[in-house]
Amino acid sequence: MIEFDxxxxxxxxxxxxxxxxxxxxxxxxxxxxxxxxxxxxxTTMRLVNRLEEPTDGAVYFDGENTRSVDEIELRRxxxxxxxxIGLFDHMTVGENIATVPExxxxxxxxxxxxxxxLLELMALPREFRDQYPTELSxxxxxxxxxxxxxxxxxxxxxxxxPFGALDPITRDDLxxxxxxxxxxxxxxxxxxTHSINExxxxxxKIAIFDVGEIVQYDTPHExxxxxxxxxxxxxxxxxRLLKQLSITPVSDVMDPVEAHADQFDDVGxxxxxxxxxxxxxxxxxxxxxxxxxFITLLEADRSMSPVVEDGEVVGVITESGIRSHFRDGTEGx
Amino acid sequence: MAGxxxxxxxxxxxxxxxxxxxxxxxxxxxKLVLVSELAAIAIAVPLGVLAVRYERAREPIMAAGNVAxxxxxxAVIALMFPILGLGFRPAVVALFVxxxxxxxxxxxxxxxxxxQSTLDAARGMGMTDNELLVRIQLPIAFPVIFxxxxxxxxxxxxxxxxAFFIGAGGLGRWVISGIDLFDMSQVFxxxxxxxxxxxxxxxxxxxxxxxxxxxxGGQTAAV
Amino acid sequence: MTTLLxxxxxxxxxxxxxxxxxxxxxxxxxxxxxxxxALLAADTIAIAVPIAVTLGxxxxxxxxAATVILWLAGIAxxxxxxALFGLLIPFLGIGSPPVxxxxxxxSQLPVxxxxxVGLTKxxxxxxxxxxxxxxxRRQRLRRIQLPIAMPVILxxxxxxxVIVIGVAAVGAYVGADGxxxxxxxxxxxxxxxxxxxxTIAVSLLALAVDYTFGVVEQYLRLRNGExxxxxxxxxxxxxxxxxxxxxx
Numbered sequence: 001m002i003e004f005d006x007x008x009x010x011x012x013x014x015x016x017x018x019x020x021x022x023x024x025x026x027x028x029x030x031x032x033x034x035x036x037x038x039x040x041x042x043t044t045m046r047l048v049n050r051l052e053e054p055t056d057g058a059v060y061f062d063g064e065n066t067r068s069v070d071e072i073e074l075r076r077x078x079x080x081x082x083x084x085i086g087l088f089d090h091m092t093v094g095e096n097i098a099t100v101p102e103x104x105x106x107x108x109x110x111x112x113x114x115x116x117x118l119l120e121l122m123a124l125p126r127e128f129r130d131q132y133p134t135e136l137s138x139x140x141x142x143x144x145x146x147x148x149x150x151x152x153x154x155x156x157x158x159x160x161x162p163f164g165a166l167d168p169i170t171r172d173d174l175x176x177x178x179x180x181x182x183x184x185x186x187x188x189x190x191x192x193t194h195s196i197n198e199x200x201x202x203x204x205k206i207a208i209f210d211v212g213e214i215v216q217y218d219t220p221h222e223x224x225x226x227x228x229x230x231x232x233x234x235x236x237x238x239x240r241l242l243k244q245l246s247i248t249p250v251s252d253v254m255d256p257v258e259a260h261a262d263q264f265d266d267v268g269x270x271x272x273x274x275x276x277x278x279x280x281x282x283x284x285x286x287x288x289x290x291x292x293x294f295i296t297l298l299e300a301d302r303s304m305s306p307v308v309e310d311g312e313v314v315g316v317i318t319e320s321g322i323r324s325h326f327r328d329g330t331e332g333x
Numbered sequence: 334m335a336g337x338x339x340x341x342x343x344x345x346x347x348x349x350x351x352x353x354x355x356x357x358x359x360x361x362x363x364k365l366v367l368v369s370e371l372a373a374i375a376i377a378v379p380l381g382v383l384a385v386r387y388e389r390a391r392e393p394i395m396a397a398g399n400v401a402x403x404x405x406x407x408a409v410i411a412l413m414f415p416i417l418g419l420g421f422r423p424a425v426v427a428l429f430v431x432x433x434x435x436x437x438x439x440x441x442x443x444x445x446x447x448x449q450s451t452l453d454a455a456r457g458m459g460m461t462d463n464e465l466l467v468r469i470q471l472p473i474a475f476p477v478i479f480x481x482x483x484x485x486x487x488x489x490x491x492x493x494x495x496a497f498f499i500g501a502g503g504l505g506r507w508v509i510s511g512i513d514l515f516d517m518s519q520v521f522x523x524x525x526x527x528x529x530x531x532x533x534x535x536x537x538x539x540x541x542x543x544x545x546x547x548x549x550g551g552q553t554a555a556v
Numbered sequence: 557m558t559t560l561l562x563x564x565x566x567x568x569x570x571x572x573x574x575x576x577x578x579x580x581x582x583x584x585x586x587x588x589x590x591x592x593x594a595l596l597a598a599d600t601i602a603i604a605v606p607i608a609v610t611l612g613x614x615x616x617x618x619x620x621a622a623t624v625i626l627w628l629a630g631i632a633x634x635x636x637x638x639a640l641f642g643l644l645i646p647f648l649g650i651g652s653p654p655v656x657x658x659x660x661x662x663s664q665l666p667v668x669x670x671x672x673v674g675l676t677k678x679x680x681x682x683x684x685x686x687x688x689x690x691x692x693r694r695q696r697l698r699r700i701q702l703p704i705a706m707p708v709i710l711x712x713x714x715x716x717x718v719i720v721i722g723v724a725a726v727g728a729y730v731g732a733d734g735x736x737x738x739x740x741x742x743x744x745x746x747x748x749x750x751x752x753x754x755t756i757a758v759s760l761l762a763l764a765v766d767y768t769f770g771v772v773e774q775y776l777r778l779r780n781g782e783x784x785x786x787x788x789x790x791x792x793x794x795x796x797x798x799x800x801x802x803x804x
Contacts, residue, residue, distance in 0.1 A: 049457055077458030086454025090472045099468075100458050158457070289434070336646055403762045405722030408755035411739045417746035487634050494636040495726065498743055505638065512730060514644040524639030531634050 001027040002048060002156065007057035009043050017043040019212045020057070021179060026205070030182060030189040034199035035209030040194045040274050044209075049078045061156075076104055079149030079187070085141050085160035087133040093119075093144050094129040100152040109290070120148040120333070121181060139170035142227050146178070150185065159191045175201055196236055200224070200247050208232050220247050242291060245322075251286035253325045254307045254315035278314050283308045285316060294322055350523070355507075359526055362503035365421070365493045366534070369428035370486050377433045378478060381440025382466060385483025394437070402434040406492045414499050422494075424501030427497045429491055432485045439481025443474030483535055490531040494523075504530075575756075578749045586738075590757055593734030597720045600656050604663035604720075605713055607737070611664070612671025612709070629665035637662070637723045641730040653726030662723060663716035670712025674705025707732070707776040707790060714769035721762045734763070748775070 004027040009017045018040035025031045033041040045050040047059050047265045050071045056096050060064045066074060088096050119126055122143040133141055142162060153301055164173040172323055175198065182189065193199055200204045200220045207217045207230075216228040224244045227233040236243065283305050284293040297305055304318040348355055384394040396547030401409075410427040417423035447470060455469050470479075507523030510516075579586060611629075615622035638656060644654035678701055686696045702709075710794025738754030757762070771789035778784070778794060786794070 006405070027438070049458060072459045072461050075457060078457075078459075079496035080454065080457030081458070082450060082453060084448070084450030084453075086452075088451060088455070088469060088473075099455075103459060145454075321352065334620055340643065340646070400763065403718050403722075403724045403766050404759040405755075405762055407722065407725045407736065407739060407776050411743060411751045412755050414743065417682065491634060491636045494638050498740075502638075508639045508642060509729070512638070512645070515645070517643060518644055520639055520642035524636055524643065527636055528634065529734070 001025055001061040001062065001192070004044070004132045005046070005058050005060065007044075007047060007054045007059060009040070009047065009052060010055045016143050016212055017052075018060055021214055022057075023207055023214060025188060025190060027188050027203040028186050030191055030202055031195060031205045031207065032199040032203035033207050033209060034193050034196055034203075038211070039192060039209035040212045041194075041209045042160055043159055045190055045192050048158060049075045049080060058219060067086065076100055077152070077155050079148045079152075079154035079157040079164045081142075081145050081157070081159040083164040085145040085165075087141055087144060087148075089132065089134050091125075092130050092132055093136070096133065096144055097148045097151050099148060104152055106152075114151060121150070121184075122147045139174060140167050142166065142174065145233065150187075155188060157189045159189065162191070164193070164195075165181075178202070183208050201242055206315075208235060217271065226331045243296060246289050246291045247290035248325065249286060250284050250290060250307055250317050251315075252322045253290065254317045255284065255321060257306075257313055257315055260304065260316045260318070280305055285309050286314060290322055290325070293317055294319075297322075340517045340521050343518035344525060347518040347523065350524040355522070355526055358502065358504050358506055358523075359530065361501070362490070362493055362505075362530065363502055364425055365376060365474075365496055366486065366489045366530075369425045369493075370432055370482075370489055372429045372438055373432035373485060374427070374482060376429075377436035377447060378440050378482075380433075381437050381471075381478075382487065384437075385440050385444045386462065386466075391441075395441070398434045398437045401430050406431055407495055407498075408506075410492075410495045410499055419500035421501050423499055424496035424503075427499075428489055428493055428496065432489045435485040435488070436481040438464065440474065440478050443477030444479075446472045447473050467479065475546070478544070479538070483538045486534050486538060487531050488525055490534065495526065518546065565649050566663050574749050574752050579753050582753075586735075586753070586757055587736045588756075589733070589737060590761055593721065593724060593736075593758065593761060594765075596652060596724050596732060597655065597659075597717060599652075600659040600663060600720050600724075601717055603656070604660040604716065605667060607660070608664050608667035608712075608716075609671050609709065612668045615668065615672045615676065616675045625668060626672070626797055632661045633681050635661075637726050638729065641727055645730060648661065650731040652727075652732045654730060655724060659720045659723060659727070662719055666719070667709065667712040670708050670715070671705065674712075674742030675701050677708075684720070700765035702792050704780060707780060707782075710769065710773045710776060714766060714773060717769060718762055718766050721758070721765060725758050734758075737766035 004021050004023050007021045008019050011017060011245060021040075021044065033044055035041050043052055047054055048061070048066070050066055051320070053067070059073070059195045060070065063331065070181045088099070091099075097115050097118055101114060101194075102133060106114075115129060116126065122141065122142050128136070128140070128144075132233075136144065142165075146159075146162065163174050166174065179202065191199075191202055193202075200223075203220055205217065206220055206223055208223065209215070210231050216223055216232050218228075221244070223232065224236065224240055224247070227236060227240075233240075248288075280296065280300055280302070282296070284296060284307055286307055286309055288307075293305070303320070304316055306313040307315040307317050365479070379417045380394055380398075384391040406427075409430055410424065413423035417426060438517045451469065452465070455465050462466065493503050494505035494508055496503050497509050504527045507519050507526075511519030511521075511523060566687035611625055617623050640658045640661070641654050644657055647652040648657055665724050665778060675697075682700060682704070686700045691699065724732065725736035725739060728734055728740055735754050735758040738750050739758070741753060767787075767789060771787060771793055774786055774790040775782055775793050775797075778786070778790070
C-alpha cells in the first residue's frame with residue numbers, strides 16, 4: 001500500500017532527518033513509527049502526504065510514486081491527525097469535520113449525514129456540532145480532530161502523536177476507543193509516537209527508529225520476543241515479559257472447554273467454577289489481555305478460569321497455560 | 334482654566350452659528366478620508382498577503398511600508414504639491430500612502446500569528462494556497478486586520494487636516510484660518526468636528542466588524 | 557507647474573539639478589533648520605520619556621489605572637496636531653513651547669504602552685526566581701524587569717521620536733523652529749523646489765533617527781541574549797564596542 005524505497009531526507013540547513021529508509025506498510029494495518037525525539041519518525045510520516053519531499057529515494061502509494069500525484073489530491077485522500085490537533089477555532093465542530101468533504105465538493109446532504117455519523121463514531125454528543133472547538137476539553141478536541149481526519153473516508157490515516165498531549169486517563173480511554181474504531185473503519189494507519197507502550201498497544205507492525213534509521217520493523221510480539229539490537233532492548237525498557245503479557249489476548253493461549261470438562265460443574269453455561277477458589281464476578285473474554293487475566297486469577301486465588309463471550313463459556317484459561325506461554329516468550333529472547 | 338472654558342464655549346457657539354459651513358467642510362473631510370482609506374485597504378491587505386506568502390517579497394514590502402510611515406505626514410502631503418499639484422486628488426494620494434502601513438503590518442501580523450499547527454492541519458488535509466487563505470488565514474486574522482483598519486482610519490482623520498495646505502479643503506480650513514486670524518473658537522470648532530468624526534468612524538467600523546463576524550458565523554459564540 | 561505635469565519624467569534630470577542647486581545655495585540655512593528640528597525633538601523626548609516610563613511603570617501596579625492611562629494617551633493621539641498647537645497658543649504663546657507641550661503629549665502612548673508590555677511580558681519564572689532570591693519589588697523592577705524590558709521600551713521611544721519629528725514639522729505653522737518653516741514658506745510662495753528639498757531633509761532626518769534607534773534597540777536585544785537578524789549598523793556597533801572592550 002505504502003512503500004518507502006531507500007528514502008533519504010536532508011533539510012536545507014544540512015541536518016539529515018532520515019537516511020536510506022525502506023519499509024512497506026500493508027493495507028488495512030496499523031503501523032507505528034516509534035523512537036526517541038529527533039529520530040526522524042515524524043519526517044517519515046510527513047513524506048507520505050508530501051508535507052516533506054524526499055531528497056533521495058521515493059515513496060510509493062498504491063504502487064505510484066507520490067511525486068507523480070498531485071499533492072493536493074493526494075492529501076485529500078489521506079487523513080491527518082497531529083498532536084496539537086490544529087482545529088480551526090473560527091469554525092464550529094461541524095464545519096471543522098466538514099472541511100475535506102467540502103473541499104472535495106460533496107453535496108450538502110451527504111456532508112450533513114457524514115458529520116452526524118462521525119460524531120457518533122467518536123462518541124461526541126450531537127449538540128457539539130454547532131459549538132466552537134474552544135469550548136471543548138482536550139480529549140473532546142482530539143476526538144473532533146480524528147473525526148475531521150476520517151470525514152472523507154481516507155484510504156490512509158496519518159496520526160502524529162495524536163494522544164500525546166492528553167492526560168494519562170483520557171489518553172488510555174481514547175486509545176481503547178480508537179482500537180475499537182480501527183476494527184470498524186479498516187483504514188491503513190500510520191501512527192507516530194515516542195512511547196513504546198503506546199506502540200505495542202496500537203500497532204500491528206512497529207518500526208523502531210534510532211537516529212535517522214529503522215533498527216527493527218516487526219510485529220509487537222516479535223519485537224518483544226526478539227529485540228534486534230541493544231538499542232531496541234533498551235528502548236523497550238524494563239518488564240519486557242509483562243509487556244508481552246499485556247499485548248497477548250487470552251484467545252492466543254486458552255484451551256478448548258472440552259479439555260477441562262471435568263473441572264466445571266456447569267460446562268458451557270456460566271462462569272461458575274469448581275476448583276475451590278472464589279467465584280469470578282468478571283471472567284476474562286477472548287480479547288482480554290493475559291496480564292489482566294493473570295491478575296484476575298491471582299486475586300481470586302484460582303488456577304484457572306472460564307473464558308466467557310456473550311454469556312457463553314468459549315474456553316478455559318489456566319495459570320499453567322499462561323506460564324508456558326511466558327516461558328516460550330523468554331526462550332525466544 | 335477660565336481661558337479653556339471660554340474657548341470651549343466660544344468654539345461651540347462658532348460651530349452652531351456656522352453649521353452650514355461645518356457640514357460642507359465635514360463632507361469634504363469625510364470624502365478625503367473614505368476614498369484614501371478604501372484605496373489603502375484595497376492595496377494593503379493583498380500586499381500583506383503577498384508578503385506572508387512569498388518570503389522574498391516580505392522585506393521589500395515591509396521596508397517600503399516602514400519608510401512610508403517614517404516620512405512625516407506633512408512631508409508626504411507637501412510633496413504631492415510639486416508632483417500632482419493642488420486639490421482633492423493629490424491630497425487623497427498622500428493620505429492613501431500614509432494610511433497603508435497600519436493595515437499592512439496588521440495583515441502580516443494577523444496571518445503570522447496563526448498557530449503553526451492550524452496551518453499544518455489545513456495543509457495536511459489538502460488545502461491549496463488559495464483555499465488556505467480564504468478559509469483559514471483571512472478569517473482568523475480578520476480581527477487583527479480590522480484593528481489595523483480602525484487605527485489607520487483614526488490617524489487618517491487627523492492627517493486630513495493638513496490637506497487644506499494643498500487646497501483640498503476639509504476641516505483643516507477652520508483650524509488653519511483660525512490660527513492665522515488668532516481666532517481660537519474657530520480652531521476649537523474645527524478640532525471638535527474632527528474628533529466627533531474620528532470617534533463616529535471608529536464606532537461604525539467596530540459595528541461593521543461585529544456584523545461581518547456574525548454573518549460569517551465567526552467566533553462570536555466563542556468570544 | 558503645468559509643464560512639469562506634462563512630462564514629469566523628461567523633466568527629472570533638470571529638476572534634480574535644480575534641487576541640488578537649491579540645497580547648495582541654502583546649505584547653511586538647511587543645516588541650521590535641521591539642527592533646530594533635531595533639538596526640538598530632543599527637548600521633547602527628554603521631557604516626555606521620564607514621564608511616560610513612570611506612567612508605564614505605574615500601569616503595571618494597577619490594571620484599572622492601566623486601562624485609564626492607556627485610554628487617555630490614546631485619546632490624545634487622535635487630537636489633530638495643528639488644532640492642538642493652535643489651542644495652546646493663548647496659554648503658551650507662539651513658537652516652540654506649545655509645540656513641545658503637544659509633542660510631549662503625543663509621545664506618551666507609544667512609550668507608556670511599550671513600557672507596560674515590556675514589563676508585563678516577562679517570564680513568570682524569571683520573576684519568581686527574583687522573589688526567591690529575596691529581592692524586594694523595587695529591586696526586581698530595577699534589576700530584572702527594566703533591563704529585560706529595555707529594548708521594548710526603547711522601541712516605544714523610537715516610535716515616539718519618529719512621530720515627534722514628523723509632527724514638529726507641522727509645528728512650524730505656529731512658529732516653532734525647524735524644517736517645517738521651509739515647507740510652509742514653499743507652499744506659501746509656490747516654491748516647489750523649496751518644498752521638495754525641505755521634505756527630503758525632514759524625511760532623511762526621520763529615517764536616520766529611526767535607523768539609529770533601531771540599531772541601539774538591536775544592541776540591547778543582543779545584550780539580553782536574544783537572537784535577531786542584525787542590521788548593518790548593529791553589526792558595526794557591536795564590533796566597535798567589542799573592540800573597545802578588549803582594548804580596555
